Amino acid sequence: MDHLAQFIVAGLTTGSIYALIALGFCVIHNATGIVNFAQGDFISLGGLVIFTLLMGLKIPLIIAFPLSVIAVTIVGALLERVAIRPARSRSIVILVFITIGASIFMRGVFKILWGKNQMGLPPFSGETPINFAGATLMPQNLWIFGITLISVIGLHFFFNRTRLGKAMRATACNPRAASLMGVNVNSMVLLSFALSGALGAIAGIIIVPITTLSFDIGVMLGLKGFAAAVLGGYGNSLGAVLGGLLLGVLESVGAGVISSTYKDVIAFGILLLVLFIKPSGLLGRGDTERL
C-alpha cells in the first residue's frame, strides 16, 4: 500500500469531476424529476469547445474557459426549450427518453464536427509536480480541486442566498405552489438545464488535460456521475458532492489494489451495493405516500 496516498489523490481528482457531474444531474432532477441522460454530452461539448478555442483559434485560456462554459450553457437551455418544453406535460419516462434521443443526436453532431480522432490538451499551468504528504500532485489536480470547490460554493450560495435560487428550490418542492406564488416555473426549468450545462462544461474543461478527448468522452463520465448522485442520495446536492468524491476514491483505490481493468466494475458494483443496502443513498430520504 505504498501508493495509497497517490491513489487517494487520483481518486479525489476524478471524484471532484464526478461531483460536478452529479450536481448537474441533481439540479435538473430537482426542478423537473427528470434524469437527464444528455448530461454526459454537456461534458463532451465543454471539452470539445475549449479544445477548438485553445488549439484552433489560439484564444487564451482565461477567455476560452468562460466562453466554453457559456456555449454549453446555451446548448443546455436550447435542449430544454426545443425538446423538453413541448413535451412537459408528458410522463417522466417520456421526458427521460427525449433526453436520450437528444444525447444520440448531439453525439452524432459532435462526431461530424470534431471527427472520431482522439485529441489532447496541455495542462492549464505546466507540469511541474508538487510533493505533498507522500503523494505527487500535478498542477492540474490543484486546478480541478480549486474549480470544483469554487463551483460548489457558488452553487450553494446561489441556492441559499439569492432570490432566484430560492425560487428554484421552491419549484423543486412544489411547482404548482411556486407558480401560484409568482415564480415562473418555465424559466426555472430552463434555468436548471442551463445550469446543468454550465456544470457539465466545467467538468469537461478541467478533465480534458488529464485524459484524452474524443467526441464521446462524456458518456462514461456521465454514467459515473449518475452513480455518484445515487450513492449520495439522488437529488441531494451535498450528497452528490460526497458521493462523487467517495466514488472517485473507492474506484481509484480499488483499481490500484485489484486491477485497473475492473475499475468500472468497482464503480458500478458500489452503485449496486448502495441500492441493495441503503437505496436512498448516503444523505437521501425516502418519501412516503399519503392515503
Place this chain on the structure above:
Amino acid sequence: MRIRLSGVKSHLGLVILAVFIVLFPLALSNPYYLNVANIIGINTIIVVGLTLLIGYAGQVSLGHAAFYGIGAYTSAILTVTYGFNPWLALVLAALVTGSIAFIIGTPTLKLHGHYLVMATLGFNLIANIIIVQCDSVTGGPSGFPGVPPLAIGSWVFDSDIKMYCLIWSMAFIGIVLGLNLSMSRVGRGLRALHSGESAANCMGVPASKYKVKMFVLSAVFASVAGSLYAHYLSFVSPKTFDIFFSVELVTMVIVGGMGSIWGGLFGSAFLTSLPNVLSSFDEYKDIFYGFILVVILIFTPEGFIPGILQKLDFYLKEKGQRNKKRIDDSSEEPGLNSVSGIPLADSCSSKRLEASNDIILGINNISKSFGGIAAASSLTFDVQKGSITSLIGPNGAGKTTTINLIYGVYKPNLGTIIFRNNRINGLYPYQIAAMGMARTFQNLQIFDNITVLENVMVGAHAISHNEFFVSMLHPPSYWKEEKLIREKALEALSFFGLEKEADLPACQLSFGEQKRLEMARAIVSEPELILLDEPVAGLNRAESITIAGLIMKIRSRGATVLLVEHDINVVMSISDKVVVLNYGTMIAEGTPIQIQKNELVLSAYLGGSL
C-alpha cells in the same frame, strides 16, 4: 362490452399478424430483408417482456441487453464448450437469467420509485465488462464463434428462412402469452399498482412480489431471445449486449407505446429497420436516429399504436357513449331514489338487534408516533361483528392513522390488533385484504388508467387466484374465475348504481361517482369488515343520505363497518357505537346517545359552548 371488444380486437390482430408472418417471406425480393426480419423477431420477443414490465409493472429496466447477452453466452458456452443439447442449453440459460433477475429485483423492487433503472444500469455495465474480461470463457472482446444451429431431430435450422419460421413462431407465442397476461387478473393488478401502489396493495395485490415476478419473466423472455440469436448467427460478441442496446430496447417499448404489446411489435420493427433505412445517410445516421426519436416522443407521447387506436376508439364509441351518459346523469341519479327516502332514525332503532356480541376486531393498547408526535397512544376499543362502529374526532385526532394501523399501512410501535381471532399487526396490507378486510380511502384512490369495471375487479383480487402461469395460458379454470369475478363486480356496481358506467375509464367519473366506485370496490370481495374513511366528505346532503343508506345496506349484507366520518348527522343516525378520539387518545366510547351527552366530547370535540 369494452372488454369483449378489445378481446375481439386482439384476436383479429393475431390473425392478421399470423397471415402477415406467413406471407412476408413470399413477398420478399431481397434475401437480406429476411435477415432484418429475423432480428426484428428476436427483438420483438425481448420487447414483449419489457413492455409488460414497463407498461404494466411501471418499472423501467436498462439491463435487458445484459439478460439477452447472458442468454446468448450461456447457450453458446454450454453447447460449444460443454457439448449440451441446444434446447437444454436454452432452458438452462433462461433459468440462469431468471435467477439473476430475481437476485437484482428482490431488493430493489421492494422500494417505491425507480431504483430498478439504476440497479439494472449498473448491472448491465458490469456484465458487459465481465464478458469482455473473462476471455478464456467468453472469447473476450473478439467474441465467441462456432455456435451450432438449433435442430429438431434431423431438421436443422440452418438457413435464414428456416430460422425465420422458428423465430417468428416463438415471437408469435410470446405475443400471445403477453396479450393473455396483460388482459388477465395479474395484468389488472399490475396496472392498478402502476396507478396507485398503496391502494392496490390494500386490495390484495402484492406489489413487490408481482413486480419481481414480472421482472424475472421479462428477463426470461430476453434470455430466450438471446439463445435464438446465438444459434442464428452462430457467433456472439460483447458489443451486441452493451448498455446502448438496453436503451434501444426501452426506446422500442416507448416509441411503440408503453403498455401496448402491439405497440412494442411496431417499435421493434421500426427501430430495428431504421438504421438499415438510414444507412444511406452514412455518418449522419446518428443525427437522424436521435432526431426521429425526439420528434416521435414529443408529438405522439402515447406511442404510435395506442395513439392511433385511442383516436379511433374515441370517434367510434366514447363520444356517443359519453353524450348519452350526460343525459342520463341529468335526468336521474341511479340508485339515489331507491334509498334516499329512508327515514334514518327508524332504521337506526331496528338494526341494533342485528349486532351480535362477537368481537370481529380488537384494538389493544396500540400506539404510533411519527417523530415526536403521538398520532395514536394506547388506543383500545372493539368492533362488534355485524355492527356499524364510527370513529370520530377533530382534524388531526388520529382517525385515519388508526385505519392505516389496522390495515397494516403503518406498523404500530406498541400494542396488538386482533382480527377474526388472528393477530394482524405486522402483516402487509395485501395479506390483511386476503383475510377478509376491505377499505376505502380518505383521499380518493381510483385507478384512473383502467375502466370502472376493472377497478372493481381489482377489488376482488384478494378472493381470486389466477396467478402468472394461468394468466398467460388461459386454461378453462381461468375463464371460470374471470367470469365469476366479473359477475360479482357488476353486481357490486349495480348495488351502488354505477352499472351503466362499467365500461367507462374510471377517470371520467364525477367525484360522487368515484366515491361510490370506491365503496363498490370495497364490497366486491365480500369482506367481513369494511373500513370506510370519510365516505361522505365533500358530498351534498342528499348524496350523504344516499351513502348513509347504502352503508346500512352493506351491513345488512353481512359485513361489519368501521366508519371514519366528520359528518355528525350521518354518524349519529347509523352507528351502533361511536368511538371519539382527540390528539391520538380515546376520550369516549358508547352509543350515539351516550356520546351526544358526554361532557368530555362536548368540550373537546363539539366545542364547550354546546
